[in-house]
Amino acid sequence: MNTWVILGAIVALVLMRLRKPSMLTWAAAWWVAMFAIVRYGFTVPVPISVVKLYMGLITAGLVAYVLTDEERIEQVCQPVLAFMTQKRFQLPLLATMLAIPALFAWSIYAGMTRDPQAPAFARTVHPAPPDEITVHDNTVSIGTADNPYRALEETDPEAFGARLANGREVYYANCFYCHGDIMAGEGMYAHALNPIPTSFQDPGTIAMLREAFLFWRIAKGAPGLPEEGGPWASAMPAWESFLTEEEMWNVVLFLYEFTGHRPRAVEEHH
Numbered sequence: 001m002n003t004w005v006i007l008g009a010i011v012a013l014v015l016m017r018l019r020k021p022s023m024l025t026w027a028a029a030w031w032v033a034m035f036a037i038v039r040y041g042f043t044v045p046v047p048i049s050v051v052k053l054y055m056g057l058i059t060a061g062l063v064a065y066v067l068t069d070e071e072r073i074e075q076v077c078q079p080v081l082a083f084m085t086q087k088r089f090q091l092p093l094l095a096t097m098l099a100i101p102a103l104f105a106w107s108i109y110a111g112m113t114r115d116p117q118a119p120a121f122a123r124t125v126h127p128a129p130p131d132e133i134t135v136h137d138n139t140v141s142i143g144t145a146d147n148p149y150r151a152l153e154e155t156d157p158e159a160f161g162a163r164l165a166n167g168r169e170v171y172y173a174n175c176f177y178c179h180g181d182i183m184a185g186e187g188m189y190a191h192a193l194n195p196i197p198t199s200f201q202d203p204g205t206i207a208m209l210r211e212a213f214l215f216w217r218i219a220k221g222a223p224g225l226p227e228e229g230g231p232w233a234s235a236m237p238a239w240e241s242f243l244t245e246e247e248m249w250n251v252v253l254f255l256y257e258f259t260g261h262r263p264r265a266v267e268e269h270h
Helices: 003-018 023-040 048-067 070-085 087-113 157-174 211-220 245-259
Strands: 132-135 138-141
Touching (some): 003 023, 023 070, 048 070, 132 211, 157 245
């Protein structure tokens, strides 16, 4: 998390509280502080669609808080009505009425006419992994490591099925929001990301990779990408902060099982 953004928002709210502002000012300050935290308070970029979702909930919560008390309703409505009806506010009101649609029009125009930006340096779809990574104090060799539960597919199908079931549970609890319910890169947040998530259904993706490569990408996420893997506003978190090694390996099993692909085998050198 961006500690300074979050601390700054909290300090600003505390100082404002000490000054005992009007209810309208209080509600506006809370909205701005929550926006700053949601939009800029996390090191991993938050998709715009997620920001809009949370700000909608925050707005609804503030409105509900105001509407539950007649005194609070009056404190909010009185300055708004004064601004809209009193003669001394005619010029600011006119400026506001012109500025709001103008800002919307400018935002739409800017989005439609923005030139595509080329990457600052060359990007590869499948960046070269490090030789090894450390996950939960264990070292995993990306070049030679196998999924420790892959052998169960033949030696213990029942245990393998349990692994797949756990992988499915973990995927739909954490991953499908971006990667989609059929792993085609069409999750509900996908189009807010740059680039959009990869379609695992494409035979040119995970079928070309070893399971250890996927484990690396899941464990380290966007923060663990080498330079040639960016630059993009990838929101892929480092899942090692939230999942166990076992859960991440189980997800890898489920990705291959669901898509019908087989992982790339280790090449034998003679």
